[in-house]
Amino acid sequence: MRKSICCFVFCLLFMAPILAASAPAYSLGTMQPINVYVTNPGKTVPIEFYIFNAYGNRVTHVVISVVENLDNLQVQLPELKTNMWNISGIMTPIQEHIYIEPMPLVAEKPANPPEGIYYLKTTNVTDYIPAKKVTVNVTMPANAQLGTEYKLTLMADANWYGELGTAQVSQSRPFAYRLLVVAENYSETLYNPSGGAGGGWSLGLSNEMVFGIVIAVLVIVILFQQFRPKRHR
Amino acid sequence: MNSGRIAIGLVIIIALVAMLVFKTSTMPAGYAATSVINATSASVSVNGVVDVLLLNAPIAFGSLDPNTAGTAATVNPMYVNYTALTNVDVETYLNGSNFTATGSYFAIGNMSYNVTVSATGTANTSCTTARCRYTTAPRFVFNETAPIGVSKNASVFHYIDVPSGQLATAYSASIRVCTEQIGVIVCRT
Numbered sequence: 001m002r003k004s005i006c007c008f009v010f011c012l013l014f015m016a017p018i019l020a021a022s023a024p025a026y027s028l029g030t031m032q033p034i035n036v037y038v039t040n041p042g043k044t045v046p047i048e049f050y051i052f053n054a055y056g057n058r059v060t061h062v063v064i065s066v067v068e069n070l071d072n073l074q075v076q077l078p079e080l081k082t083n084m085w086n087i088s089g090i091m092t093p094i095q096e097h098i099y100i101e102p103m104p105l106v107a108e109k110p111a112n113p114p115e116g117i118y119y120l121k122t123t124n125v126t127d128y129i130p131a132k133k134v135t136v137n138v139t140m141p142a143n144a145q146l147g148t149e150y151k152l153t154l155m156a157d158a159n160w161y162g163e164l165g166t167a168q169v170s171q172s173r174p175f176a177y178r179l180l181v182v183a184e185n186y187s188e189t190l191y192n193p194s195g196g197a198g199g200g201w202s203l204g205l206s207n208e209m210v211f212g213i214v215i216a217v218l219v220i221v222i223l224f225q226q227f228r229p230k231r232h233r
Numbered sequence: 234m235n236s237g238r239i240a241i242g243l244v245i246i247i248a249l250v251a252m253l254v255f256k257t258s259t260m261p262a263g264y265a266a267t268s269v270i271n272a273t274s275a276s277v278s279v280n281g282v283v284d285v286l287l288l289n290a291p292i293a294f295g296s297l298d299p300n301t302a303g304t305a306a307t308v309n310p311m312y313v314n315y316t317a318l319t320n321v322d323v324e325t326y327l328n329g330s331n332f333t334a335t336g337s338y339f340a341i342g343n344m345s346y347n348v349t350v351s352a353t354g355t356a357n358t359s360c361t362t363a364r365c366r367y368t369t370a371p372r373f374v375f376n377e378t379a380p381i382g383v384s385k386n387a388s389v390f391h392y393i394d395v396p397s398g399q400l401a402t403a404y405s406a407s408i409r410v411c412t413e414q415i416g417v418i419v420c421r422t
Contacts, residue, residue, distance in 0.1 A: 024291075029284035029318060055286050055316055067419060122282050123320055124382040129282075153419050157409075165291025166393070166404065167329065167344065169311070172411040173283060174419035215247070 027056025027102070028158040028171040031120055031131065035177055040184040042142035049175055050120060051156065052131035053100045058160045059085075061096045064134060067174065068153035074139040075152070087162045094161065103130040140181060150179040281321045285412045288312040292391050292408065300397035303345075310349075310388035313410060315377050317384045324376035325387070325412045326420040329367040337400035341367045344406065345392045350375045351385040364392060371411060371421050 029052040039045045053060045066075050078097045085092045105127035109119045119128035136154060144150075158171045289311045297304055313325060329341040345364040350356045354377040359365055365372065375387050411420035 023288070026287040026290055027284070029282070029316070031280050031282045033280045035281075052284070054284065054318065055314075067422075120280075122318055123279055124317060124380075129318065155419070160290075163291050165293040166332075167292040167391075167406045167408045169287055169290040169292065169408045169410060171285060171287065172409055172420065174411070174413050174417050176417045176419060 023057075024160065024163050025055060025057045026060070026158070026160045026169065026171065027053045027058075028060055028062075028156070028173060029054055029129070029131070030156065030173050030175075031122070031129075032175050035175075037177065037179045038182055039140050039179055041140055041144040041146075041181055043184075044137050044139045045179060047136045047138055047152075047154075047177060049134050049154075049156075050118060050131040051098060051100050051134060052120070052129050053102050054105055054129055056102050058162065059099055059101050061094050061099045061159045061161070062134075063095065063157045063159075064097045064136070065155050065157065066152070067155045068151060068176075071141075071150050073141070073150055073152060073179070076137040076139075078134060078136070085161070092161060094159075098132055098134055100132050105129055138179065140179065144181040146181055146183055148181045150181070152177045152179065279320065281414055282318050283321060283323055283412060283414060284316040284318040285323075285325075285410070286312075286314040286316055287410060288314060294391075294393050297393070297395045299395050299399045299401075302394040303392050304395075306391040306393075310390040313375075313387040313389060313412075315380050315385045315387075315412075317380055317382050319380045322376065322379050322415040323412050324415050324420070325374055325410060326371035327367065327374050327389070327408065327410060328369055328371040329408045330369065330406055332404040332406040334400065334402040334404045337402060337404070339396050339399060339404065341369060341406055343394040343396060345394075346389050348374050348387060348389050350387045351377065353378045354385065354387060356387070367408070371409070373421065376415060 031050040031052070033048065033050075037045050037047065051060070051062055063080070064077050066077070069075060080095060080097055082093050082095050083099070085094050103117070105125065106119070107127055109128055113119065116132055118131050118133055120131050121128060134156070138152060140150070154175045154177070156173045156175070158173070160169075289308045292311060293307045294304055295307050315323060327346070329344065331341045332339045332343070344367045346360065346367070347364045348356050348360045350361075354375050356375040357365070357373050360372075360374055365374070374389070377385050377387065413420045
């Protein structure tokens, strides 16, 4: 009896990793380093975000789209490829901008990192997150008004293949950006019609003028006092 | 009369002197007084990470007869795991597409779900106290405070109704789980 229980426990322990590996875990991890870009009229801004698959056990296939572009900015997405995947022996064509295999966290950056893999740090773990970078080029209008803020929203839609089910499940992740247009060269001048150094109340008159007016009023009052007809008692 | 003229002369002299004094003490345009302490703001941004792991997906119901209601998925629930890497507050929306098959279909509204969340999360109460039906438009289902080191789970329990008179064949649909940092306001559209 004891022997059979030990055998059963051993089998469970042995089988557990295999069972765990067979249960799909669909992972979509993203890092958005910047959400506000400062740019110039006519310039192309490389917008970047990262995608990772740290805890999943299936390849994450990602398609990127533009979901908000009210100002019709010129947006160049990465190349949409149709890759042929051998999924459990079945050749499957998949359209994707980027894919990312399961890549667990690593304690140290490899000396020779694989091409196209970046190692991200985040606040809450000491390990590095292997990730792929997505770059979307956005060209600002040449006649963009300085100070104008443009909005752009991208969406990453992730899909997984290889499992049959009544309802397939996908994940989506939006990335919202603001692009602020400024002049290419820095300049800073005081724009103050009164010409003063600022501060305090102002009627648009300089201090000299105010003082002059006060003095003029005083002069008029004194003259009036001096030259007014005296009453004779 | 003489004293009046003297007074006028004094006033004019005082005015001229005062104007000179004011003129020299006024800062030329474009320059700041040196006594002003200038403060430069220092800012740093922490990169926003959102990492969601789906477990027990895809959703399967096996073979069912027409005109059956409320059949639970063969593996329930589907877990929406906000991993420890996530460092922003997030919210999740669900929607789906209709069930289709060659020559037949039925609406995604025949699939329903209810949800539970972690102690730090909040769920759409419609979907915790009763079952919400899937719609093609996204519906808010739960949000979660930034896990930052401790992963958090939400659960989605799925059920299906098969309408009567349905053609016997294999139907499939797709479910979308859209998760965004709170404030982005895109998943709901």
